[in-house]
Amino acid sequence: MVNSYYTLRALAREWHADLEGTTVRDVYSQTKNELTVALSGAEQDWMVRGSVQRPFLYLFRRPGYHKARRNVATLFEGTIGQSVAGVSIADRDRLVSIELGSGGRILWQLFGARANAFHVAPDDTVVAAFQRHDELTGTAAPEPYAAPMPDTFEAFEDRWKPSRNKTRQAVQSAVSLFGGDLARETLHRAGVTTDAPADCTAAERRALFEASMALREALQDPAPVLYGAGQFPDAFSLIPLRHREDEPAERFDTVDAAVADFVRRTLAEQHFHRLYDPLEEALESAAEHERRSAERMVEELQSESRAGRYERWGHLLMAQQDQVPDGAEEVELPDLFEDGAPVTIPVDPAKSPVENAEHYYDRARSTRRSREEAEGRLDDTIEQAERAEALLQALREIDTLDGIKAFRDEREAELLPFVERDDADVDDFPFRRFDLGEGFEVWVGKNARQNHDLTFHASQPYDLWLHARGVPGAHTVLHRPNRDAEPGKRRRYVAAAIAAHYSKSKGSDVAPVMITERKYVTSPTGADPGVVRVDREDVLMVEPGLPE
Structure with a gap:
């Protein structure tokens, strides 16, 4: 991983010679949750960019200086103009510092749920924080903790x-x-x-x-x-x-070159999936919906017309009014159209025989109109399903960022009936996310690949993992802000309801959802992405749904 201690140590060693003696030109953020430190040197300018957004924490640099002209504020103003004394990393800890000539430093904390970046004074107090600035300003800077490593x-x-x-x-x-x-x-x-x-x-x-x-x-x-x-x-x-x-x-x-290339291509992949995944999900849903609608229409058109049955019931009630007792909820009358065979007709006890007959005449007219409309809509529905399936097939042949951009632009008119065009303007966070307050969040995978990434890369062992029991569904994680944070009963049930919503149990009145710490979830050797084994579990019974 690019944010492992060993990778960060190697970066610090490579960067030290280049960045020593440079000057802090600017500190800003023009990408959500990413801080950029711009450095000016005698021969080369650099931008050191670090993300504090899980699951993809990174630190890399690019040559040059580029900043949007509008709506990008300068951060860590006290560092501007200071010289850089070097780059360092704490012993066996992922705390990377750009050391300043004044004795202070710009510090990245590249691990955990509260990854962050700081301007730290020479006395190790926080002058400014990239995230949670008001809360952390004036507090002690994060202290290094040397991870235990066995030498014997x-x-x-x-x-x-x-x-x-x-x-x-x-x-x-x-x-x-x-x-x-x-x-x-x-x-x-x-x-x-x-x-x-x-x-x-x-x-x-x-x-x-x-x-x-x-x-x-x-x-x-x-x-x-x-x-x-x-x-x-x-x-x-x-x-x-x-x-x-x-x-x-x-x-x-x-x-340096490897990390920069990996980060650039991984960010491109995230962008690809932000553009690709909503289209795939929408087209899959549309194709399935239109196909089912067409099947229901065909079934309806192939069955005996209900309009004829309702009309016959109306005739029988009108012809045999004296045979309908007051207050009855159903009546059995001889079928004058079928050799007198008895037929049972539901009736409204509050209505007279004539009113019940008129009710069935109305239903016959309405059903006949619906049948005529279904006949007219069937060809359109089949055609719509075929268009969605053709778009889906074309989409699944795309595997590059340029390809998905071109697909969305060139086929915008064709996509419009199935998807909304604002689906690309989404949070950089790759999973569905629900804020439950106090640092607790629910993360939900969108497909098999994301389910695997969420469970085995983005979540912590102490996070709670949930999945609708016995049916296909999305991997769901109730993220804890730290290992000692207790979400409580209400948050557990909200998370379980979300997990049930994103599963085949979505339409059920109540659904079982298994819940366990993520450390008890493993991937069987050779299994497809998204397939897991759960060693321990509790079960919550919930009504599927999303929080208001």
């Missing part, structure tokens, strides 16, 4: 957690600065295939420890790689990964 096998053993679901997770617990890919690489290089950490032998654990130490040594001399084919990368790695050696890969000479 004994220390590795002490941190080994056999209770974890997978051996990979136990490696991440033992070697706390390793993310998922480095943990997988550790298993690969150690030759350990045992799935459950409790089943790992002492020899396997020692092999894992030695592989982790070899990786830590390799990380001292980065050789960055981007993995994946096509416009959008699958993964960034600071070193070549043997467990990915069969995948398409692009190598870079510097970490």
Whole structure:
């Protein structure tokens, strides 16, 4: 990951020589949740850009200086004009600083639910904060916490957690600065295939420890790689990964260049999905709706006309008024049109036989009109369904940002009946999001790919994971602002109702929703995106719906 400690450390080392001696020219934000520090040098200007918006936290730089002319305020005004003494990172912590000649610094905190950026005074108090400025100004700056890293096998053993679901997770617990890919690489290089950490032998654990130490040594001399084919990368790695050696890969000479390219292409991918996903969802829904409407029309037209039945009931009531008792809710009369066979007719006890007959004549006329309208609408409905399906098929052939932009522009008129054109003006946050107050939020995936990203990349182990039980539906996360924050009963039920709403249980009066901490949700080996295994769960019974 581009915001791992090892990547940030490598960036700080590469940047130090270039940025030392530059001057802070400007500090501003023209992209939501992203802070830019513009630096002027004798030979080169730089923009250092950092995002504090989960799930994609990043820090990278670009040459030059570009700022929108309007509606972009200057931030951290006390830093403007100060010289840069260097770039540093806290020991084994993701706190990156642009050190200022005055003794202060611009500090990025690139982890957790409250990632942020600060102007910090020489006495380590916050002069200004990018997020939650009023709350944090004048408080102590974040203090570094050196993540424990085992340098001996004994220390590795002490941190080994056999209770974890997978051996990979136990490696991440033992070697706390390793993310998922480095943990997988550790298993690969150690030759350990045992799935459950409790089943790992002492020899396997020692092999894992030695592989982790070899990786830590390799990380001292980065050789960055981007993995994946096509416009959008699958993964960034600071070193070549043997467990990915069969995948398409692009190598870079510097970490700086690799990170900048990965961030640029990942932001393009997010933009792609903000344009693509609403179209796909709308066209899928439209095609299904129109097809079902057409099927109902065909079924209606193929069945015996209800208009004839209502008209016959009206005739029978008019012809046999004296056979209808007062206050009856139904009456059985001989069918004068079918050899006298008895027919049961529902009637309104508050109406006379004549009024009931007139009611059925009205229903016959109305039904006949509806049938005629259905006959006229059927061809249009089928044609509309075919148009939606053709657009959907064309959309699914697009896999680039330029392609989706061109598709939306060139086929705007065709798309208009199915989607609203303002769906691109959305929050940069990739998931559906609902604010429940006090830092609690509900995040909902929009498709299988997003479900996987939400569950295994964006959420924290202590977040609550929800899914409608027994039916297809979206992965839903009740995000906690920190591991000790308790959402309470009301927020749990609101989150469960949201999860049920975005599932096949949406139309039910009440639906079961499973809820568990995200750490109990795993992805089976080789499973498709979005397929999970839940080891522990509670069930909430809720009415599907969205908060008002």
